[in-house]
Amino acid sequence: MTLHHLPADARPREKLLARGPAALSDTELLALLLRTGLAGKGVFALAQELVDDFGGIAGLLHARPEDLKRIKGLGGPAKRAELVAVLELARRAMAQQLRAREVFSSPDAVKHYLQLHLARQPHEEFAVMFLDAQNRLIELEVMFRGTLTQTSVYPREIVVRALAHEAASVVLSHNHPSGTVYPSRADEALTQTLKAALALVDVRVLDHVIVAPGDALSMAERGLL
Known part of the structure; x- marks a missing residue:
C-alpha cells in the first residue's frame, strides 16, 4: 500500500x-x-x-x-x-552547530556527532576533532584505520595536522566495533602518549571519546584523562 x-x-x-x-x-x-x-x-x-x-x-x-x-x-x-x-x-547540521559555538557547551552533542561518524564502522577508526581557542570545531579528521581489534596511531601525524589547523586543542575519538565503550589499558596509554606529544606544541587534549552503536564514553568525564 x-x-x-x-x-x-x-x-x-x-x-x-x-x-x-x-x-x-x-x-x-x-x-x-x-x-x-x-x-x-x-x-x-x-x-x-x-x-x-x-x-x-x-x-x-x-x-x-x-x-x-x-x-x-x-x-x-x-x-x-x-x-x-x-x-x-x-552530520552537517551537527557540525555547523559545533562550529558556531563552544563544543563543550553541549557534551552530548559531541558524543552524538562522533557516533554518527564512527559508531557503525566494521573496523576501528581513530578520529580527531581539531578545535580553535574558543573550543569551536575547526575540522574532524579520520586519521587512522585499523583492523577489527587494533589501530596503529602515530602521534607525529596528529601533531602535524594540529599545527596545520592552528588548533588550540583536540578531542580524540575512536570506535570499538566489539560494542563495548569501556577503554582498554592500551587506550589509556595511547591517550597519555598523545597528550604528551601535543603538549610540546601547546595543544591540549580535552577528551578522548570512545563510541559504539548506541553508546559513547567520555574519558574526561570518567576521570581517565
Missing part, C-alpha cells in the same frame, strides 16, 4: 502539515520519507522493519549504505540514497 491509498487524515504528509512533525511517530516519519513499500509489504511495514532492525531511529541514523542493502525493499539505489542523504544532512 502506498501513502496515497490511505485516508487523508492518516497520511503522514497531511498529518505533518496539519499538526506539525512532532505529531508523527518514528515509523510515520520514515514512511513519509520512503513513500512506497513493495509487493506484499506496505510502506508502514517497511518503515517499521527498518526501525526494529536498527534498534530505533538513532540506530538507523548510524547505518551505512551496505547495512541498508540487506533490507528487502531497499535493494535499489534510490531509497538507500535518500536515507544516506538524511544521515549526511544530520
